[in-house]
Amino acid sequence: MKIAVCVSLVPDSTTKVKIGNSGKSIDENGVTFILNPYDEYAVEAAVQLKEKQGAETYAISFGTDKSKEAIKKAYQMGIEKGILIKSSSEDYDNYTVAKNLSDVLAELKPDLIFFGKQSIDFDGLAIPAMVATMLNMPFVNVVTKLDINVTEISAEREIEGGKEVISTSMPAIIGTQKGINEPRYPNLKSIMASKSKPIEEKAATYSGNKIEIISMALPPAKGKGKILEGGVASAAELVRLLRDEAKII
Amino acid sequence: MAKILAYIESKENKFKNSAFETVSEAKRLSQALGCDFASLVISNQSEDELKVLGNYGAGEIFHINLDEMNSLKGGNIKYSYSAIAKAVSEFAKQNGFTVILFSGTAFGKAVSPAVSILTDSALVPDITKINVDGGNISVIKPVYAGKAFAEIKVNTPNLVLSLRPNVFKAEKTDSDNATIKKIDITSLNLSADDFTTIVTDVVLSQGKLDVAEADKIVSGGRGMKGPENFYLIEELAAVLGAATGASRAVVDAGWRPHSEQVGQTGKTVSPGLYIACGISGAIQHLAGMSSSKCIVAINKDKDAPIFQVADYGIIGDVFEILPVLTEEFKKVL
Numbered sequence: 001m002k003i004a005v006c007v008s009l010v011p012d013s014t015t016k017v018k019i020g021n022s023g024k025s026i027d028e029n030g031v032t033f034i035l036n037p038y039d040e041y042a043v044e045a046a047v048q049l050k051e052k053q054g055a056e057t058y059a060i061s062f063g064t065d066k067s068k069e070a071i072k073k074a075y076q077m078g079i080e081k082g083i084l085i086k087s088s089s090e091d092y093d094n095y096t097v098a099k100n101l102s103d104v105l106a107e108l109k110p111d112l113i114f115f116g117k118q119s120i121d122f123d124g125l126a127i128p129a130m131v132a133t134m135l136n137m138p139f140v141n142v143v144t145k146l147d148i149n150v151t152e153i154s155a156e157r158e159i160e161g162g163k164e165v166i167s168t169s170m171p172a173i174i175g176t177q178k179g180i181n182e183p184r185y186p187n188l189k190s191i192m193a194s195k196s197k198p199i200e201e202k203a204a205t206y207s208g209n210k211i212e213i214i215s216m217a218l219p220p221a222k223g224k225g226k227i228l229e230g231g232v233a234s235a236a237e238l239v240r241l242l243r244d245e246a247k248i249i
Numbered sequence: 250m251a252k253i254l255a256y257i258e259s260k261e262n263k264f265k266n267s268a269f270e271t272v273s274e275a276k277r278l279s280q281a282l283g284c285d286f287a288s289l290v291i292s293n294q295s296e297d298e299l300k301v302l303g304n305y306g307a308g309e310i311f312h313i314n315l316d317e318m319n320s321l322k323g324g325n326i327k328y329s330y331s332a333i334a335k336a337v338s339e340f341a342k343q344n345g346f347t348v349i350l351f352s353g354t355a356f357g358k359a360v361s362p363a364v365s366i367l368t369d370s371a372l373v374p375d376i377t378k379i380n381v382d383g384g385n386i387s388v389i390k391p392v393y394a395g396k397a398f399a400e401i402k403v404n405t406p407n408l409v410l411s412l413r414p415n416v417f418k419a420e421k422t423d424s425d426n427a428t429i430k431k432i433d434i435t436s437l438n439l440s441a442d443d444f445t446t447i448v449t450d451v452v453l454s455q456g457k458l459d460v461a462e463a464d465k466i467v468s469g470g471r472g473m474k475g476p477e478n479f480y481l482i483e484e485l486a487a488v489l490g491a492a493t494g495a496s497r498a499v500v501d502a503g504w505r506p507h508s509e510q511v512g513q514t515g516k517t518v519s520p521g522l523y524i525a526c527g528i529s530g531a532i533q534h535l536a537g538m539s540s541s542k543c544i545v546a547i548n549k550d551k552d553a554p555i556f557q558v559a560d561y562g563i564i565g566d567v568f569e570i571l572p573v574l575t576e577e578f579k580k581v582l
Contacts, residue, residue, distance in 0.1 A: 013513045013514065014532055016396075037514055095371065098366075120393070120513060120514075123391065123392060123394060123517075124362075125359075125374060126361070126362035126374050129362035129363050130363075130366050130372070132363070133334070133363045133366035137445075138446045140446055142355065142359075158508070159355040160354060160461050161454055161458070162451065162452050162454050163451075164451050165448065166330075166446055166447065166448050167449055168445060168447070169445075178514060178515075179507050210371035210372075210405050211372075211373055211401050211402070211403050211404065212401065212402045213399045213400070213401055214387065214401070214402045215399075216398065216399050217398050217400070218397055218398075219397070219539065219540070222557075222558055225544075225561055225562060226562075227546075227562040227563070228564070229563075230563070230565070231564070231569065232569045232570050234570075235563065235570055236573075238561060238574065238577075239574070239577040239578055239580075239581060241561055242522070242543070242545070248521055248543045249578070249581065
């Protein structure tokens with residue numbers, strides 16, 4: 001079996017976001033970049049399948065050189081091969097990412113392709129579906145449970161207030177949600193080994209963005225709130241404020 | 250000339266508020282662009298049930314009967330995302346729709362990207378505002394879990410958007426223009442082969458309001474000290490008709506289910522009222538709820554970061570305050 005995991009490098013979730021000089025992106029000074037947290041579940045799912053039934057595993061990323069860090073983290077968790085589709089700039093949209101990934105995946109022909117459900121920078125939840133549609137493959141995103149029986153797939157997908165049970169079959173694309181597994185912590189040996197493991201580089205095949213960020217802004221600053229200091233005695237006053245001032249109840 | 254199609258979702262043959270928000274926004278957009286708009290529903294609803302959309306500005310409402318659609322495949326099938334994406338795309342292409350709106354629900358976020366590729370459109374998911382300047386559309390999208398907002402311009406005439414629920418206004422109108430047009434399923438080039446993913450079952454937590462859909466949320470954090478104390482959160486939520494939420498710490502500790510987690514690696518919510526109890530306000534939690542319209546914080550630590558974003562708050566002991574607060578709300582509701 002051949003399994004691919006698409007990974008991306010994103011700012012750490014503790015990042016205090018500041019807008020950079022271009023006014024269109026964040027200031028990257030002092031930002032720690034990590035493997036997209038949801039991709040960890042995707043990598044773990046791939047590695048578990050490899051351990052259970054044997055598989056050739058690939059981590060694939062589209063981005064600039066620094067995206068190699070995402071692939072290295074995937075190596076640390078047990079992925080064997082890596083491909084960086086090299087972008088010449090950070091100025092790419094969801095369509096460009098999806099198209100580049102699809103072109104490589106179309107050649108590679110994996111039986112299963114895992115993504116994290118969304119990357120925590122753009123928060124689109126769209127790339128797995130876009131890639132799947134470009135490749136004419138079935139996809140299920142936000143998967144919390146995955147059962148595979150030869151080529152038949154049964155997945156549970158999280159929706160508002162509950163879940164859907166979905167049937168599909170390989171080859172397929174799965175977007176992983178927190179709860180599907182517990183991503184392993186790499187051991188020292190795999191961390192050391194990942195440092196020197198080669199990553200194949202491919203040139204980007206597509207660069208025509210359909211959308212463009214023309215500016216980025218911080219949320220409007222909030223005025224100071226009314227913080228009551230009377231403890232229990234303030235409860236009635238709080239309710240009064242919510243009813244009469246905020247008119248929220 | 251743009252032509253707008255609003256895909257209006259129904260769940261169990263009922264429209265959620267997000268559906269009305271999408272119709273209203275489609276109507277507003279059609280007025281701003283000076284163009285037509287239509288709605289598309291795939292469900293087993295009757296004409297009378299569909300006409301409700303007219304109260305929110307819908308004119309032409311195209312309807313595909315879900316049972317008829319599913320019979321193309323047969324077997325145990327509630328609905329198929331792949332078939333729906335194909336049907337919507339075919340309908341849009343055949344009728345020259347250039348701008349397709351979806352609600353940014355779980356369903357909308359799954360179908361809209363597929364539709365964008367099938368219709369060769371740009372996609373901006375999870376938007377919070379649409380601006381029209383001349384004939385050009387730009388949108389606002391929260392990024393980095395809402396820590397920033399991106400203004401996005403679209404470079405193609407074909408566009409698919411999904412609208413974040415509970416942000417756009419559902420506007421009731423007096424007009425009576427709704428007309429239902431049934432779509433002949435055979436006109437959409439759909440076959441059994443298009444049903445590559447099939448939903449065979451939908452399991453909902455009975456009676457529990459999901460944080461992603463609630464207009465009021467009462468959330469608890471580590472300051473609640475243990476799972477046995479969350480009944481205080483649940484009681485307040487019950488009085489308010491609110492959903493119960495949780496910080497990552499208490500979900501990771503196993504006190505509350507992951508479905509309640511609000512925050513960067515949980516759900517991003519923008520309710521009308523968010524009451525944070527015993528939650529200090531870590532950046533990742535704030536990222537999940539800071540766009541709530543009214544934030545109330547109850548915490549005994551006056552320096553807790555949550556008070557920086559709170560509109561109202563009480564400094565004090567949650568165990569003393571919550572029961573009294575619940576009683577006070579009962580008096581006025």
